[in-house]
Amino acid sequence: MVTGAAAVASASASATALVADEQGALPLPWLAAPLAEALASQRGHALLVHGSPGVGALPYALTLAQAWLCEDQDAARPAAGPCGRCASCRMVRTHLHPDLLVLMPETLRRAFEWPLADDKPDSDDAKRKPSKQIRITEVRGLIDWSTKTSARGRGKVAVVHPADALNVQSANALLKTLEEPPVGTRLLLTTADPAQLLPTVRSRCQLQVLDAPQAPVATAWLASQGLAEAEVLLAACSGRPLDALVLAQAGVEARIWAALPRAVANGQAAAMAGWPVPRVLDTLHKLCHDAMALAAGGAGRYFPAGTVPRAGRLPALAAWSRELDRVARHDDHPWNEGLLLEALVQQGAAALLAGPGAVTTRAPAAATRLDTLKP
Numbered sequence: 614m615v616t617g618a619a620a621v622a623s624a625s626a627s628a629t630a631l632v633a634d635e636q637g638a639l640p641l642p643w644l645a646a647p648l649a650e651a652l653a654s655q656r657g658h659a660l661l662v663h664g665s666p667g668v669g670a671l672p673y674a675l676t677l678a679q680a681w682l683c684e685d686q687d688a689a690r691p692a693a694g695p696c697g698r699c700a701s702c703r704m705v706r707t708h709l710h711p712d713l714l715v716l717m718p719e720t721l722r723r724a725f726e727w728p729l730a731d732d733k734p735d736s737d738d739a740k741r742k743p744s745k746q747i748r749i750t751e752v753r754g755l756i757d758w759s760t761k762t763s764a765r766g767r768g769k770v771a772v773v774h775p776a777d778a779l780n781v782q783s784a785n786a787l788l789k790t791l792e793e794p795p796v797g798t799r800l801l802l803t804t805a806d807p808a809q810l811l812p813t814v815r816s817r818c819q820l821q822v823l824d825a826p827q828a829p830v831a832t833a834w835l836a837s838q839g840l841a842e843a844e845v846l847l848a849a850c851s852g853r854p855l856d857a858l859v860l861a862q863a864g865v866e867a868r869i870w871a872a873l874p875r876a877v878a879n880g881q882a883a884a885m886a887g888w889p890v891p892r893v894l895d896t897l898h899k900l901c902h903d904a905m906a907l908a909a910g911g912a913g914r915y916f917p918a919g920t921v922p923r924a925g926r927l928p929a930l931a932a933w934s935r936e937l938d939r940v941a942r943h944d945d946h947p948w949n950e951g952l953l954l955e956a957l958v959q960q961g962a963a964a965l966l967a968g969p970g971a972v973t974t975r976a977p978a979a980a981t982r983l984d985t986l987k988p
């Protein structure tokens with residue numbers, strides 16, 4: 614399993630537009646078909662969008678909300694998107710629409726500059742770590758907001774992104790509103806993994822799947838954003854264009870990505886120096902996956918053909934994979950990042966180059982070393 618991608622992607626995804634612009638152009642071209650489908654067929658009051666942040670789950674949810682609230686909808690084309698020009702569309706774009714409430718964890722609210730009305734100024738809580746959860750007080754605020762009359766008379770929309778950031782208490786607090794919201798209020802939830810949600814939340818929503826775009830559409834869009842060799846980073850990110858863009862914006866160009874397997878096999882931790890731990894783990898998981906695929910006679914998925922060493926053996930790679938899983942479960946732990954990176958890369962080098970005589974089914978020495986890195 615590849616972990617940490619969402620955490621990496623959320624860090625700086627705010628560069629991409631979130632809603633339709635003043636010409637009505639969608640923030641991402643591949644949202645047009647699912648948007649038309651939802652506008653033509655969605656009649657329920659609660660919709661769960663199953664899509665990755667790297668495919669644009671948030672821009673999709675916000676653009677659908679913008680369309681529902683748009684005051685210049687073309688009656689002859691009911692499935693058309695938001696006009697982009699009307700007062701409502703403009704207010705959504707400036708994050709000031711009174712009938713749109715967006716619940717996100719504080720970390721994302723800051724990244725996307727979409728604060729709640731009662732957010733404290735930074736100076737008041739600068740010392741507190743921003744929450745990665747949607748808290749019960751925020752859900753209570755949503756319930757309270759939903760009982761008020763629509764300010765502009767076109768109903769109200771609450772977006773919860775991602776719904777798996779609701780903790781058990783806040784999810785339970787939302788259930789009644791999710792089942793039977795006040796007339797005219799719609800709820801729009803997103804998740805990259807519906808299995809992470811309470812069954813009682815899932816069962817109260819209609820489901821819409823937001824698929825990754827076809828590769829030619831995605832690479833053309835990435836090229837329009839200035840990415841060279843976009844197909845390399847697109848493969849690196851499982852076909853999710855926004856994740857590929859974030860990777861490029863972090864300085865990981867296609868040639869750097871393609872050189873990583875060899876650098877890890879050579880024990881060169883410097884190749885990932887300064888990377889956040891979730892990105893390091895995500896990258897090593899992908900490298901381990903490709904090496905295992907090659908060892909099993911298959912083809913890699915994340916790195917270009919010919920870049921991953923073929924000397925690895927399945928037992929050693931499987932042990933490395935388990936160790937990466939173990940560290941990933943604690944990826945927000947306050948590691949000594951330099952030492953952790955060094956240890957992970959040394960493990961990777963051993964696993965990638967383990968010949969038939971070097972097979973091991975466990976990685977005791979490395980595991981011990983990693984344990985000692987915990988403060």
Ligand SMILES: [Zn+2]
Nearest residue numbers: 683696699702
């Ligand atoms: Zn409009």
